[in-house]
Amino acid sequence: MSLLELRHLSKTYPGANGAVVHAVSDVSLSIAPGEVLGVVGESGCGKSTLGRSLLRLIEPSGGEIVFEGRDLTRLTRHQMKPVRRDLQVIFQDPFGSLNPRHTVGGIIGEPLEVHRVGTRGERKARVAELLKLVGLPEDAASRYPHEFSGGQRQRIAIARALALEPKLLVADEAVSALDVSIQSQIINLIADLQKRLNLSIMFISHDLSVIRHVSDRIAVMYLGRIVEIGPAEEIMTAPRHPYTQALLSAIPRPGVARAERIVLEGELPDPANPPAGCAFHTRCPHVTDVCHRVRPQLARPKTDDPASRSEVACHLYEAA
Ligand code: SF4
Ligand code: MG
Numbered sequence: 001m002s003l004l005e006l007r008h009l010s011k012t013y014p015g016a017n018g019a020v021v022h023a024v025s026d027v028s029l030s031i032a033p034g035e036v037l038g039v040v041g042e043s044g045c046g047k048s049t050l051g052r053s054l055l056r057l058i059e060p061s062g063g064e065i066v067f068e069g070r071d072l073t074r075l076t077r078h079q080m081k082p083v084r085r086d087l088q089v090i091f092q093d094p095f096g097s098l099n100p101r102h103t104v105g106g107i108i109g110e111p112l113e114v115h116r117v118g119t120r121g122e123r124k125a126r127v128a129e130l131l132k133l134v135g136l137p138e139d140a141a142s143r144y145p146h147e148f149s150g151g152q153r154q155r156i157a158i159a160r161a162l163a164l165e166p167k168l169l170v171a172d173e174a175v176s177a178l179d180v181s182i183q184s185q186i187i188n189l190i191a192d193l194q195k196r197l198n199l200s201i202m203f204i205s206h207d208l209s210v211i212r213h214v215s216d217r218i219a220v221m222y223l224g225r226i227v228e229i230g231p232a233e234e235i236m237t238a239p240r241h242p243y244t245q246a247l248l249s250a251i252p253r254p255g256v257a258r259a260e261r262i263v264l265e266g267e268l269p270d271p272a273n274p275p276a277g278c279a280f281h282t283r284c285p286h287v288t289d290v291c292h293r294v295r296p297q298l299a300r301p302k303t304d305d306p307a308s309r310s311e312v313a314c315h316l317y318e319a320a
Helices: 047-054 077-084 104-114 120-133 138-142 150-162 180-197 232-237 242-249 289-293
Strands: 004-014 020-031 036-040 062-067 087-090 168-172 200-205 217-222 225-231
Touching (some): 004 047, 036 047, 104 138, 104 150, 120 138, 180 200, 217 232, 225 232
Parallel strands (some): 036 200
Antiparallel strands (some): 004 020
């Protein structure tokens, strides 16, 4: 059974001159308990809006967010409060999201206070436990965020996100602001905590090389829509959508020549004015006539591989 199921989730914004910006369009996906779903796509493709909408940090414009069998879009703010314990988020900028005037202990313990969990002493003990869990020294509790490095600050943010023992964590570009060497430490920490706590995670990143190691499945987004989704292994070894192929070709891999790199022409189109048909047609190396007119649906393609589980939205493939 799914922990979370998004059904036809959409988010539009009013744009300039009365235009409508389609940040997220008709996204349906599910996350199982203990599963990590990687969401990848260029900056501006709607992945952050997707993550924020499913947490109801912003209100979706349409669709359903079914969490443990309940549609969260129907809940009032008051009814959402207990659900918030189960849904937590870590953002890209660990400095901006930590109050510089609060001690680290105060920051990590804040969700416990807000939700009135335990006594003062119990909360203090829980903070100490969380610091240990994320690999920070116990005396960190009485210090301030500016005394820590970027990687350590992200550990603080992770400890705070885990304080209420959430079931689902949204990690939005959680390592993008960090040096590459620190990135892998934080990715390993998240992967380790995921296993120990059997967390479900939506791991959002513009960088496929970041999410490939932690994800069970990967969803590729382009201009507000999922263009391909499937088991991480299948996406990484047999990508079908030309956009996924381009993203993948940009990652240096042993045995793959640099010359095989697919360079996409042009910029991401304006989401207030998306191209007709397949939104990727303005940049696709395989574009044909039908791509300009008909939007391809996300579907399981006909394939000789009976183990294949991925879905793709592209006219190059016939639906199974
Ligand atoms: Fe390219 Fe056409 Fe497939 Fe879109 S539908 S990705 S334009 S081949
Ligand atoms: Mg973003």
